[in-house]
Amino acid sequence: MTPTETPISIIIAEDHPTFSFGVEQSLARVPHMRIIDKALNGKQLLQLLNTKKPDLILMDVLMPHMNGIEAAMQIRKDFPVIKIIFISMYEESSIIKQCMQYGHGYIPKASTTDELISVINTVIAGNTYFHNSKPLLFKQPYNDDLIKKYKLTRREVELIQLIKDGLTTKEIAAKLFLSTLTVETHRKNIFRKLEVKNITELIVFALNNQIAS
Amino acid sequence: MTPTETPISIIIAEDHPTFSFGVEQSLARVPHMRIIDKALNGKQLLQLLNTKKPDLILMDVLMPHMNGIEAAMQIRKDFPVIKIIFISMYEESSIIKQCMQYGHGYIPKASTTDELISVINTVIAGNTYFHNSKPLLFKQPYNDDLIKKYKLTRREVELIQLIKDGLTTKEIAAKLFLSTLTVETHRKNIFRKLEVKNITELIVFALNNQIAS
C-alpha cells in the first residue's frame, strides 16, 4: 500500500534452499523489500538476530532443530517489534491456529508471488493476514469433522461440553437428570473413542480440536 | 484481486445510519460490490437472512438488541457460507479476539475506504484479515502478565505444564524426583491461586490464558 522510504528488511528462515531461492528471486523485483539474510532453521535464525534486526521474518513452520513456532515464541519475547509471517506446506487448521498465536501472518507455500508481496505489505502496515482456503473459523462451531471421525454421539459431545465447564460427574448427572453411573459410562466411552487416559487429556484434546469451545 | 462476474452481495448491519450511509456511498463506486440491504441490529439482520442470502455481511460489533458477535455465532451455524467482516469503533484486543473467533475479518471504523474494499476482497477470496494497529498477538507473551498477576512461582508454572500434558501426580513426582505429596502441595497452591476447583478448570484456564501452550 504505502511503500516506505527505507526498504523493508527481511530474513527468510527456511530449510529448503530451493524454496528460499525462489522467494529471493521473486522479491528481488520488488524495490522496497530487501532480503538481508537467510537461516536454515530456528536456531540459526536466533543467532542471526543477535547481529541483524530485520523488520520482518518469513518463517517456515516446519524446520529441523528448532521449528518456526518455537522460534517465533522466542522472538516475540526478545524482539517484539519484528513481524513474523509463517509459510507452510500444510494448511492444517491446527498449524494455522498456532500461527495466529505467535505470528502476524500465514500463507501456504503454494501461494503466488503477488500474495506474498501483499501479505508482507499488510503485516508491515500493522495488520494481520492469515490465508486459509478452507476457512478454519467456520469449521469449528462444532467440529463436525472430528465428531464424525471419532464417532462421537450427540450426547457424548454434550457431556464433553459440560466436563470442559468443570462439572463433576455428579453435577452433570444432576443437571441432565441422569444417573451418575450413566454419566460415567458416557465418560468411559468418550475416553475410549478419543484415546485419552484422563480428563486432562480430554480437555486438551477438546479445546485444541474445538469440540468444546 | 479477482473481481467476480456477478457482483459481491453485501448486507450492512449497523445501528448508526450515518456510518451505514457512508459505507454505502463509498462502495457505490465499486462496480463488483453491491449492498443489497441494511439492518439496524442483530435481530433484524437474522430476519433479513430468511429471505436474502448475501455473500458477505459488514457487521458492527456493538448494536442494540443483539450485538454483532451474537449474530455472527448464529449465522455461522445457520449459513456457514456467508462471510462476516466486523467493524468496530473500539480496537480492544478482547473484541478483536472474539472477532477472530466468529468472523473472517475485522477493521476499525476509522479505516479508509481503500482498506474496506481491500478487506472485502480478501475475505471473499477465502482469506482472513484482522486489522490491529496495536498488535494483539504480541501483547500476550508467554503470559508473564498472568503469571505475575496470580503470583505463580516458576515451579508452579512448570507443574501446570506437566499437568496439562496429562501427567498424574505420581508421574510428575517421578519425573521431577519429588514426593507425590510435594506435587500435591504445589497443586493445591495452584488451585488456590487460580481459584479453580479441579484439574479441568485448571486446564481450561491455562490454555485460555496461554500459561501452558
Add this chain to the structure above:
DNA sequence: TTATAATTACCTGTTAACAGGTATTACAGT
C-alpha cells in the same frame, strides 16, 4: 542479615475418577 518467599514434605480423611465389565430400552435405517 534478616525476613520473606519458594520448595520441599508430611498427615488424615473424603470423594471422585477410572477400569472393566454387563444389560435393558428405544429408535432409526435397511
Add this chain to the structure above:
DNA sequence: ACTGTAATACCTGTTAACAGGTAATTATAA
C-alpha cells in the same frame, strides 16, 4: 421385520484427586 447404535443404568474394585491442615529446609531479596 430386523439390526445396529444410542442412551440409559448397574456392579466391583482400585487409584487418584481433593480438602484441610502443619512444617522443615533452602533461596533470595530488602
